[in-house]
Amino acid sequence: MTNWSDGYVSDISYTTGFYRETSPAWLSLATSLLGHRPPGRDGSFRWCELGCGQGFSALSFAAAHPTGEFYAFDFNPSHIENARLLASRAGIGNITFGETSFEELAEAPKGTYPQMDYIVLHGIWSWVSTTQRAHILRFIANHLAPGGIVYVSYNVLTGWASMVPMQRLMRAWCATQPGGTIEHAAGVLAFLKQVTATESLYFPANPSATARLDQIVSQDARYLAHEYLNETWDPIMFDAMARDMGESKCSYIGSATLTDNIDAVSVPAKVAAMAAGITDPRLRELVRDVGGARPFRRDLFRRGAETPPPGEQVNIVDQIVMTGLGRERDANIQIQTGIGHVTPKPEIYAPVLQRLLEGPLAFAELRRMPMLADKPLAEALQVLAFLAAGGMAHPTANLRMTRDGAAPSAALNRQIGVLNAQGSNLPYLVSPRLGTAITVDPVDTMVLQEFVNGPVNDLAPVATKMIATLALTGRAPVREGKPISEPVAAQAAMLETIEKFVAERVPLLQRLGILDT
Numbered sequence: 001m002t003n004w005s006d007g008y009v010s011d012i013s014y015t016t017g018f019y020r021e022t023s024p025a026w027l028s029l030a031t032s033l034l035g036h037r038p039p040g041r042d043g044s045f046r047w048c049e050l051g052c053g054q055g056f057s058a059l060s061f062a063a064a065h066p067t068g069e070f071y072a073f074d075f076n077p078s079h080i081e082n083a084r085l086l087a088s089r090a091g092i093g094n095i096t097f098g099e100t101s102f103e104e105l106a107e108a109p110k111g112t113y114p115q116m117d118y119i120v121l122h123g124i125w126s127w128v129s130t131t132q133r134a135h136i137l138r139f140i141a142n143h144l145a146p147g148g149i150v151y152v153s154y155n156v157l158t159g160w161a162s163m164v165p166m167q168r169l170m171r172a173w174c175a176t177q178p179g180g181t182i183e184h185a186a187g188v189l190a191f192l193k194q195v196t197a198t199e200s201l202y203f204p205a206n207p208s209a210t211a212r213l214d215q216i217v218s219q220d221a222r223y224l225a226h227e228y229l230n231e232t233w234d235p236i237m238f239d240a241m242a243r244d245m246g247e248s249k250c251s252y253i254g255s256a257t258l259t260d261n262i263d264a265v266s267v268p269a270k271v272a273a274m275a276a277g278i279t280d281p282r283l284r285e286l287v288r289d290v291g292g293a294r295p296f297r298r299d300l301f302r303r304g305a306e307t308p309p310p311g312e313q314v315n316i317v318d319q320i321v322m323t324g325l326g327r328e329r330d331a332n333i334q335i336q337t338g339i340g341h342v343t344p345k346p347e348i349y350a351p352v353l354q355r356l357l358e359g360p361l362a363f364a365e366l367r368r369m370p371m372l373a374d375k376p377l378a379e380a381l382q383v384l385a386f387l388a389a390g391g392m393a394h395p396t397a398n399l400r401m402t403r404d405g406a407a408p409s410a411a412l413n414r415q416i417g418v419l420n421a422q423g424s425n426l427p428y429l430v431s432p433r434l435g436t437a438i439t440v441d442p443v444d445t446m447v448l449q450e451f452v453n454g455p456v457n458d459l460a461p462v463a464t465k466m467i468a469t470l471a472l473t474g475r476a477p478v479r480e481g482k483p484i485s486e487p488v489a490a491q492a493a494m495l496e497t498i499e500k501f502v503a504e505r506v507p508l509l510q511r512l513g514i515l516d517t
């Protein structure tokens with residue numbers, strides 16, 4: 001820990017993550033579904049991330065929106081160095097990565113940065129001190145545009161209360177140890193095992209703590225350090241969040257976890273019935289969080305809470321266009337919600353998925369399909385929410401994409417392939433059509449580069465090349481989770497992977513603008 005980090009872990013870098021809910025396209029979808037006007041994304045718009053970590057989400061969104069302006073700040077120099085390097089290698093010019101603390105951002109007078117349409121903070125709020133939160137609120141007060149959206153995620157007490165004493169134990173143990181966070185992250189696991197083996201009465205009284213501790217053992221040390229070893233680890237309740245955001249003139253409009261906006265699937269039925277009778281929005285959210293033992297929230301706040309007239313609301317949602325994500329023939333789709341898994345109703349989703357195979361689908365058309373035509377609008381809107389939440393479809397950011405517009409995404413995808421060839425494990429490709437990244441097998445990011453100049457007739461040399469590339473970093477093709485080193489079997493396994501890529505992936509990647517047709 002250093003004296004510039006205010007108790008936040010700074011001697012071990014964070015993992016590279018990607019968070020779909022923070023993209024302009026997703027935030028725009030969520031805002032529209034919640035009955036509000038989303039910030040415009042046609043020409044230039046401004047998106048900003050506070051505490052961007054390695055900056056991969058921010059860079060993906062910038063690459064996929066060449067006409068947007070992107071800002072991403074973090075005080076850890078290693079994070080910003082890595083982010084800038086990847087941006088410069090991919091030639092992405094519409095993003096500014098700043099090695100800037102929340103305090104420096106708060107002190108920047110109004111007008112230092114442009115007025116932002118979106119400000120996102122993922123994995124920040126419950127991990128930084130109240131002083132840092134005040135800095136963040138000041139930046140939002142000074143730099144969020146009227147009608148702008150704040151996305152803020154945080155741990156909620158209703159799901160984490162039993163871990164508060166455990167985090168204090170971990171911190172106290174670290175304070176007795178020499179070395180830095182790297183050594184602490186490794187050693188604290190052994191300490192936790194010792195604690196759990198003591199038959200402490202705490203565990204039977206708080207069974208969820210045992211389950212959480214069991215999970216910790218298998219987690220990446222960098223994640224563990226940033227999750228539990230900061231001085232502040234303060235899961236909060238929604239009322240505190242809403243009060244703080246109110247200071248920056250921001251009002252709660254709903255959740256970026258789209259299914260959390262639907263009581264029927266996010267809380268037990270009796271909780272939903274009780275919540276329906278509560279008019280005070282803060283009390284209602286608290287009852288829902290208790291009802292769902294909710295561990296995590298992805299809140300959306302808007303500067304200016306007035307909703308547009310109903311006719312305009314319909315107009316806004318009618319313009320949402322969804323693109324299928326290649327799961328049209330997947331019979332086993334399940335959607336994770338606050339109370340478990342939901343299976344999409346085949347009588348509604350089968351025709352929608354079938355229709356998505358033909359191309360993008362506007363909500364104006366979707367809600368007129370026979371199985372929805374006589375249903376209330378709210379029900380058809382839930383279909384949109386489930387399509388996105390379940391990874392069946394994603395809002396389309398750019399219908400009229402040009403080759404030039406797709407070039408930054410292609411350049412970033414090339415660099416992702418290079419990084420993975422060098423031993424990274426980045427399971428993402430950026431789609432200029434969706435305005436976001438999709439999750440793929442990291443090997444596919446390498447294979448993709450063999451297809452960017454057109455179809456390949458002979459796949460065997462591609463398989464040989466991929467095996468040689470993996471071997472450079474001690475890796476081998478994998479089948480059923482096991483690496484295969486025997487040459488003939490390895491060649492066969494890699495060939496199978498590439499054939500699958502050609503048959504299943506290429507058509508999807510073409511639809512998403514990741515590969516030329």
Ligand SMILES: C[S@@+](CC[C@H](N)C(=O)[O-])C[C@H]1O[C@@H](n2cnc3c(N)ncnc32)[C@H](O)[C@@H]1O
Pocket residue numbers: 005006008014015016017018019050051052053054073074075076079100101102103121122123124127128132226227
């Ligand atoms: C848990 S990580 C989340 C990173 C990223 N948002 C993500 O989800 O991958 C928290 C990030 O906040 C940054 N951070 C913490 N305190 C900060 C401060 N006072 N000013 C700027 N960045 C800070 C850390 O360096 C770290 O990268």
